[in-house]
Amino acid sequence: MAHLAWGSATFILGTTMIMPGNVWFSKWIGGAATVMSGPGWTLEVDGDCLVFSGDKPGPFHYTIEDTRLRGEHTVAVYTGGPTRIFLDGYEVWSAPVTVGDPVDADSSIEVPTNAYEDIARLAKQGSELPKALVEFAAMELNERDAARIGDLREWAVHARFRVRGKDQYGTVFAAQSQGKPTLTAFIDEGGIEVELPAAATRIECAGPWSDGRWHDLVIAFGGGAIEVFLDGWLTGHVPGSAPHLDRFVVGQSLHGERLMGEVSRGGIYPALNDQQIAALSGRRSVAQTPVFDRFPNGVFHRIPSLLHHSSGRLVAFADARHGLPNDSPNVTEIVVSVSDDEGATWSAPRVIAGYPSSPSQPISVTDPACVEDAQGHIHLLFDLYPAGIGLLNSQPGHGHDGQDLLLQAKDGQEFLVPGGWPQRPTPVVTRSGESTEFVAQASPQILGDGPLTVVPTGHIAIVTSSDRGETWSSPRLLTADVKDEWMTFLGIGPGAGIRLRHGDNADRLLVPVYFSNEDASQFSAAVIYSDDDGKTWQRSGSTNDARAVEGKQVDPRRFTTPAATMSESAVVELPDGDVVMFSRSQRPFVQRAVSRDGGLTWGEVTEETQISEIFCQPAATAHEGFIYFANASRMLPYRGCGTLYRTDAQSLTRPDAKPNWVSLAINPRHHGYQSIVALENGIGMVWERETAGVWFSFIPFSLFPAAE
Secondary structure (H helix, E strand, O other), rough: OOOOOOOEEOOOOEEEEEOOEEEEEEEOOOOOOOEEEEEEEEEEEEEEEEEEEEEOOOEEEEHOOOOOOOEEEEEEEOOOOHHHHHOOOOOEEEOOOOOOOOOOEEEEEEEEOOHHHHHHHHHHOOOOOOOEEEOOOOEEOOOOHHHHHHHHOOOEEEEEEOOOOOOOOEEEEEEEEEEEEEEEEEEOOOOOEEEEEEHHHEEEOOOOOOOOOOOEEEEEEOEEEEEEEOEEEEEEEEEEOOOOOOEEEEEEEEOOOOOEEEEEEEEEEOOOOOOHHHHHOOOOOOOEEEEEEEOOOEEEEEEEEEEEOOOOOEEEEEEEEEOOOOOOOOOEEEEEEEOOOOOOOEEEEEEEEOOOOOOEOOEEEEEEEEOOOOOOOOOOEEEEEEEOOOOOOOOOOOOEEOEEEEEEEOOEEEEEEEOOOOOOOEEEEEEOOEEEEEEEEEEEEEHHOOOOOOOOOOOOEEEEEEOOOOOOOOOOOEEEEOOOOOOOOOOEEOEEEEEOHHHHHOOOOOEEEEEEEEOOOOOEHHHEEEEOOOOOOEEOOOOOOOOEEEEOOOOOOOOOHHOOOOOEEEEEOOOOOEEEEEOOOOOOOOEEEOOOOOOOOOOOOOOEEEEOOOOOOOEEEEEOOEEEEEEEEEEOOOOEEEEEEEEHHHOOOOOOOOOOOOOEEEEEEOOOOOOEOOOOEEEEEEEOOOOOOOEEEEEEEHHHHOOO
16 A cells, blocks of 8 residues: 555545555654644644634644643544544544645555545554563562652552452552552442542442453543543543542552452553543554534534434534634524545535624524434424524513514514514515515524514524435424513434334424523423424423422522522433433533423422532433433533443433443533434444534444443
8 A cells, every 4th residue: 555645635515535645653752842743734733722724725723732742642633524633542532634644754554445444443552551560479569669759649449359249359469658548549349439538539430340340440630630541441530630649559458458359560651641541551542533623614513513413324414613613693504514434434525504784793503413304304493583582682582472582673663574583485464464675585684684583582493404414404494383572592302303212102203402591591401302293393391390309399480599500401202102312401410300291291300419510501312222422521620521421221210220330431521512323333423623613423332331
């Protein structure tokens, strides 16, 4: 296989394509400014971040925030399309550009195929493992080594361990200073518990780590945090600093009580980044394939939505936000991209819903959620805001008189568009039905800059595709059917809806929504549903109906208690036909409610105490007896730690069982909204780095521990 021809960096018309390439390697040692470069592009270091930039055919500049460079690293660049950047053997960025071969790489490896698995394997093969300051050679470090480690402010400890039988237990390692314990890592049937007594810190990492198999435990101290990694995945994170120590023991407690198992290898390391920690376990690299990118046109993409069509096609949607990545009011359209190879490649994004507008009078089409009906049609629902309107300044009401759309003149006089949102040029009439000189069209004119404009309130709209996302209908408004007159806001819970498959409600479509109280300060979750393949829609009851919080009855229209807020949500159907809603809230844990009538009403709200909540959108899907859930699970202090969870579906509603969620921190740093689907062998996820773009990742089911 020949190397790619030398040339400038080129964009592939926004399409993610796989092209032949090579993996190029450079060793980076702290202090060097340039890591690698080629015609028209450079990969540099700025602080502790990599920066990938170029100038042809148009400028691109990617700051790869989550690299945390320190010491010595191996950087690899795959020069096929899309360009993929690996750090210490693990992918940290990809971009829809094809770059020429670097002129200053240390070495390269030809890729025999264009499969991601081969690219990732070779990137890992050419990278070096981090070097330990002290390797474990006995059950206790000598005093000199312990004292040397005890004076460090940033370091990490790694141990590969196992217990010799299911649910056996013991201390993996421990440390003390001046006779007092300062660090203990203990395993039992519930998981790993890390304790730092001097700092009154305890980190509990639930999971099947006492299953008798080998596992890798890393505790990292640095950057103001104490982090626990298990099998290469971030599992625990709290603010804190490294403990002082003058004694360190392995495979036993400080009192000499032995682990019911063994530690096969490990050591104390200087500060490590996420990729080096993953390399110690040898875990699989997860692909990050670009779907919606900020360059070359400078548009910000947020709020991803993903559908796995019955034909096998993946259809992805996102906001395309112009000028700024901000919420409404902002100039925002919705774009679509499709993949026919399970996410390996993606088509060029196309706008399917939006209206031209200016930053001074921005029209927003935003927050997509998709669902497929029983006929194979794709319905995309979204929020539509007139010029200058957003969640917090939307006026009460649905902007209709019956099914006729209300228009207002600048003098306050009101008119009607018979039949609602105009699907074609439609004569406008007065409130009394008299003809006028005006003709309404679906255009920016009636959304903000014409003589007659819609009521300044938010709407819910829908477009439909009958050909797997190739072409789309004109938008139509659902607002009059689903929004009450007192509501200032009713919006889509972005991501995905579902089609029910079981029981009397089979083929019903459910799409999450949420609405504000009268003063737009608090929110309640619900769904809108359709029993006729998306032709008509109604709103369900709310999870806050007849709910008591902090000793007070919740009235969705008037409540002011933040603890009762439930906003953006995700829904899944269980095998018995029950529907579970997971909701964003102001509480520390994700909220859950169950419907036993196909989503019409909701039962008691409970908390998923194993899933932390940072006031960010959730995603969920069901597959073969399991429920998968994803969210940004930690404030770092930015939104981050994109985590995929799995539990047995029956545990969500069975009275005698509690969910036991197993988690994988797929993206441990910057991570915002996401949408997930079940594929044949794993979960497909589209996810955002809020201002950088939207990527697709495939997470094999095999990464989760084997189900018992």
